[in-house]
Amino acid sequence: MVPSLSSISSRLRFRQLSLLIALEECGSLHKAADRMGLTQPGLTKALREIELTFGTELFVRTPKGVHPNELGLCIIRYARLIDADLGHLREEIDGVLRGGGGRVAVGSITGALHSVLIGALSELRRLQPALSIDVRENISIELLNQVNEGRLDLAICRTTVSSQAEQFDYEPLLDEAVAVAVGPQHALANARRVTLAQLGKSRWILYPGNMPLRQLLEREFLEAGLPLPPYPIETASSLATMLLLKEDPQAVALMAAATMDFCEEHQIARRLPLQIRSRHEAYGIVTRRGARLSPAAGMLVQCLRAAAQAQRASA
CATH class of the missing domain: 3.40.190.290 (D-Maltodextrin-Binding Protein; domain 2)
Structure with missing residues (x-):
């Protein structure tokens, strides 16, 4: 039986979410316990409490370590989202208390990095100098995974490479030559x-x-x-x-x-003076479906739109 929302929210704690992430990343009860500052029996007990909350096992135990099962992977993905949102919350609180600032994490495919992102980041830094920015370059599918896990606020890439494109909001920016x-x-x-x-x-x-x-x-x-x-x-x-x-x-x-x-x-x-006749896909701004952007990320989106418009005007 699926536990009720009130049961999950009343029993689950933020530290338990961090424990699930540590277990997946470490693949070992001993290593995860060291990371969390717990004894191995203490971590085993904490994991059992989490599994009781959800009414089922979340990890497969083997002689070589532990790894999450299908339900465990699902819950860990949401644990990462919550953990990322808490990190963003802290950054925004710090920015408000200091009278500005904040943090934004953005990923980009190579072509968009050269054509729009660098210019947009320069403008963003001019508008908001007291801002921490995390920039990652990667292929579209990896960027989508990081957006989905909450590691990135947004990405400039393509959603067509994903079998679950409906999980993302997509705003086209530029065609790519x-x-x-x-x-x-x-x-x-x-x-x-x-x-x-x-x-x-x-x-x-x-x-x-x-x-x-x-x-x-x-x-x-x-x-x-x-x-x-x-x-x-x-x-x-x-x-x-x-x-x-x-x-x-x-x-x-x-x-x-x-x-x-x-x-x-x-x-x-x-x-080379060689015309490629096949049409290449456009790329755009990708965020988690329905996600509310932080003020810093929203400001970056505006800068990206302006950079794309300038590129189209100069083409």
């Missing part, structure tokens, strides 16, 4: 005309198979009647891609146009 990049020493770096077939034997740097840029490139090769180049280097790291392009005279990569602009400005890579 793409470019084909080669290292400065590549044989085609200064060519005036390049075809996809000419790049078939180059050493491609590809995003992992479930990412939109990889899928776009696969469509491009398929429509041209060409096989996808064999033996690629696969990475979602923009830094690794840039370093490989700069060092490898045969390297080729598909990247967001805004990232390409950065690479050309700093002479990391060259843009």
Whole structure:
């Protein structure tokens, strides 16, 4: 039987939520007890009390440690959300008492980092200097997970990569153009005309198979009647891609146009005169469905909208 809301709220304590998070992260009663400042018997007793509150076991005990079952994972996800909200509450209280400030955690895919986020953050810092900002770069699916767990207030990414897109609110920001990049020493770096077939034997740097840029490139090769180049280097790291392009005279990569602009400005890579016909997905501002943003996060959203509008105006 599912326990009533009044039963859960009257019996569950914030420290017990921290205990559940510690158990998942440590995977061991002994290590979690050390983190929480408890004895192992004390932690075992506390876990039993939590499981009595929910009327079922939340962790599977094995000789190698403990790991959450399906219900345990569900409850831990909400524990993280509550824990994150409490952290944000503390930051906002501190900001109010000091007459300003606050905290915002934002994640971004690489292309949005170059095109809108950095400019938006500069404006945010100008408007609110006494503000703590946590910036994380990652692929869309990882950013969505962090938004869902409360680790991020918002992200600039795509929701189409998720099988549970309905869990998020999405506000489109910009369409994303793409470019084909080669290292400065590549044989085609200064060519005036390049075809996809000419790049078939180059050493491609590809995003992992479930990412939109990889899928776009696969469509491009398929429509041209060409096989996808064999033996690629696969990475979602923009830094690794840039370093490989700069060092490898045969390297080729598909990247967001805004990232390409950065690479050309700093002479990391060259843009090839090759039109990618397949349409790339837009990206936007993603938050937890129905979540109420903090004043700092709301201010960042306004700055992102302004940065996107400026990009569209200059295009």
